[in-house]
Amino acid sequence: MSERPDRSGAAGALFGAMGLGLVVWVAILWASIHKDPGIGGWLTGIFAGGFMGLLIAGAGAWAVMIFVLRPARRVEDQAAAIPLDDEMAAILAELEVARLRTKQQVNAGAAWRVPLCMVGAVALWIGGDSGSGSGDLFDIVPMLVAAGVLGYVWAGAELGSRYRRLYKERVLPRLAAGFGNLAWRPGQPPLDEFRRHRLFPEWDACDADDEIHGEYRGMPLSIIELKLTKGSGEDKRVIFNGLTCAVTLPRGLTGTTVVIPDRGLLGNMAERLRGGPCQPVRLEDPRFEKAYEVYGSDQVSARALLTPAFMERFMALAASGHFGAPAALVQDNRLLMALDVNGRDLFEPPSYGKPAASREALTQLHDDIAAVLKAADAIIDLDQAARLQPRS
Template sequence: MTDPTSQAGQKAEPRRYTAVEMRQAQRKVGRYGGCLMMALFGVPLAIVAMVVMAGLLGPVAGVLLVMVAVVFGFFYNLLQTSLALLIPSAILAALVYVIYRHYHLPVATASPEAAARFATEIARLNTLRLEAARDTRRRVMLYVPAGLALAICFLMMPSRGSSSGILAGWLFAPFLLGFGAAVPWLIALSIPGGRYAKTFKRELMPLLLRRYGELRYVEGAVPAVGDLAARGLLPRYDRAEIDDAIAGRYAGYELRLSELELERKSGKNNSTVFNGLLLTLAVDTPFLGTTMVLDQRRPTPSGLMPVRLEDPRFASIYDVYGNDQVEARAVLTPAVMERLLSMADGGDFFPPSCLVERDSITFAVAQTGTRLLFEPPSLQAHDAAAQLQHLEDELALVFRLVDAMIAMHVAVKPGGVMPAGTSFSEQPAVPPSDPSR
């Protein structure tokens, strides 16, 4: 029997949310945000309409309508004030949380095998890591006081306006001081960490890719994604940027994996419309038709018809389209549908969208946040060996997703079997255990 005292002394693991739960939560937040925007724009119009109608009605009805308009106006002002305080509070809390997690992570250890395989590279990277950590501390001591000084100077500027404007300025003083400290702190963390991350990936990524096949690590090569945006797999964009890419042969298939960010112009600013992975697998037996698996929020692609699948959980997340109903159902086996829903469980991804057509399979896997992939974790809480272990776990998660792409091809290939070295089952993949996530 298990000792109850030992169970009580163990700290419970934090619950990992599934990719489906993350997508459902995102949609719920979107609905609530839409209702809030309607309230912000609709309530003033309703108040004006009530005042206008009050002049057209009798005196009693007019007075009642004006009273209702006053009540609406009171709650509208309360909502505006709450948002004015809540939004900067949420942003500042997120910045503080990022800094806190950076410095208060449990120290991770790597397996002896990972440390022994690349002992020379790990020793050199540890030297660079310590140099980057020292550089980070120097920059924090320089940037943070400068940011606080600027914030204080702004607060001490001669006030313009009434006494209520002065009160509002001091009301937001804690937020201004918080941003004056947090933003320079994050800048100080990012500059040395970014330089170390580039060296880390250039040193170790090619070595780690050898175990998966004839693959090479590529930097800065943007794939041609215009056609994918026109087809509807990716959103429309004005600018495409890539951070990392992997290209070559895996299990006998040509593969290209790109970490992609797409931006769209919105007035004078750019907004990110896609941030994640784009995987393209070339197959030797062409598909007869076209099958697209899209998130329910995406518009219907032209030239394709809806495909009905008998899986309510899958249908709650995806819409499926194709021009060959038989092939679409053959490609989307129950095991493949389960893998699409569960592959990103506990990680940084939403369930992937995909395009199956002719001689290729393309997956678009959006991230839940803005964290860069294949980056070493915290410089303070992880040595180079632990960072290597994390990178290996992250690559294993991605290549299990590639195995799901191969399974989609094998499902319609005559006599097709999964190649040696690949694995596929209905069990969800285990995500990397990085405490910083």
């Protein structure tokens, strides 16, 4: 049995924060009445004091969550089966050496970049001051702080990125292997296929760092974390941010079938006018028809996959709240589903500021792999359960 983490300090800290908020409220109210004994002083004291008191109590609650409750949850999570064997220990030791070296290099780089940025800030301040003639000496303080931070970020950006890449390349394959015959590699999404079959609206930039691939539940599997964007600067918008999960099903499907969320009357019409080998597939389920557009090069094969049970489960997957409306691309027996997760980036390694053997970071990466495999489970079950149900 796992030992329950000690959370007794959380309640005390929470009450402490609330008490402090109350004290601040009373103090401000007292000061306000002392300054202006009329109704104005009372009102100012009540509202301003109340605002400050709530702010302090809220900050206290947030601090309790971050510093007391979250570490406790982490302790529970550490019960997860992370393979911390000799091989992993050796990898982490090697990464720790790399991390310390990275840190030294960053510090060495910061030794001249930080002063340089500060000199630049001073030059800017002098230039601005001479122009207006009303420069404030206190302006230089935040400018110097910002310049110092900028110099440090400049020194660490590339080296930090290199270290994080190394961490991924060394740790993720080992963690993935703990889930079966799986491995990690840099993402290789079939972008040409996505574009040709218009699985997503037009995009012009792609970010696909990570791919978990191998064999899962007896089927070839590939899960890629994918982000597609269009435009740049303020006009940049996210077209897709989620996972593409491809499994090769033990089926006898042929041809290509594309299932995409409904794009409205004009969008659907434009899609049809573009032509190509895939023709619209009309399905019996009116709810599915309303929510999705289906195109297929083989009408029978498209329906062999999209049985009524499959459609029902496909919509249930979308309604589960874990993903946005999914899209699917089926080429022969390979079913690829695009699941919009709309959340944080997955598979993020720790920065060089944290120890390489950080349990928290390892647990997070482990949980990320478990989460994407849940998506794979959902897709495999989607097909298998659908085939067990009535076909007509």
